[in-house]
Amino acid sequence: MSETKTVAPKIGKDARYFEELNPGDSWVSPRRTITETDIVNFAAMTGDHNPIHTDEEFAKTTIFGGRILHGPAGFAIATGLESRLGIKEGTAIAFLGMNWDLKGPIKIGDTIHVEEKVTGKRESKKPTQGLVFFHVQLVNQRGEVVQEGEWKLLMMRKPA
Template sequence: MTGDHNPVHTDEEFAKNTVFGGRILHGPAGFAIATGLESRLGIKEGTAIAFLGMTWDLRGPIKIGDTIHVYQRVDSKRETKKPGVGIVNFHVSLRNQRGESVQEGEWKVMMHCKPV
């Protein structure tokens, strides 16, 4: 998918002898999964205008066989000079089946809003 053929992602025998103890998902693939899971929440459907940027930290490995979930909250919001348009900063966390945050960060999104 990403073209990164590092054996920690593709070779179980090699990966067994790493600090991870087995193969792990490529980091950017975790972000891709997070965006897909987040979009399925539907909370931005019909209101999002543009994805403006992000910070994103890889906090731990996503191991083959992990079940991952996305969690999201609004950290801040503000109106822009253009009526009906705002900027919302979301904190997004990708967690495994043990509740451990494996990736997380802030996503900045331009959205339609009701004027205050």
């Protein structure tokens, strides 16, 4: 019979526990430039080949004047940029939900980053965890907020 071993999560050097996250705390992520490959890969992965994303000649006739990144791809990239901050590495238990608004297009060549702020937190029923609310903005190189919303995460409390 084999034994089941519990492995403690690896906590990142910049990770924060529930107690260490307070309303007003904020961070800015590294930047990333959107490429045609991002659009092609997301279309292939999801099967969403809407011509606004995949047909340059069609997209030129739209209000955007060219192809744009899929809205959900913007959110997905925001999660990756935000993870590079390391504040939840090993201390986030679960992503519980979000309210997310698409405010403007993300085009090939746009350079985007995440601006994140703790807006609130709440105790949970379990003494080892708590709920933290983050306002997250995806911002382009012109300082325009192209996507934003609130993310709700279940975070670990500091071990006793």
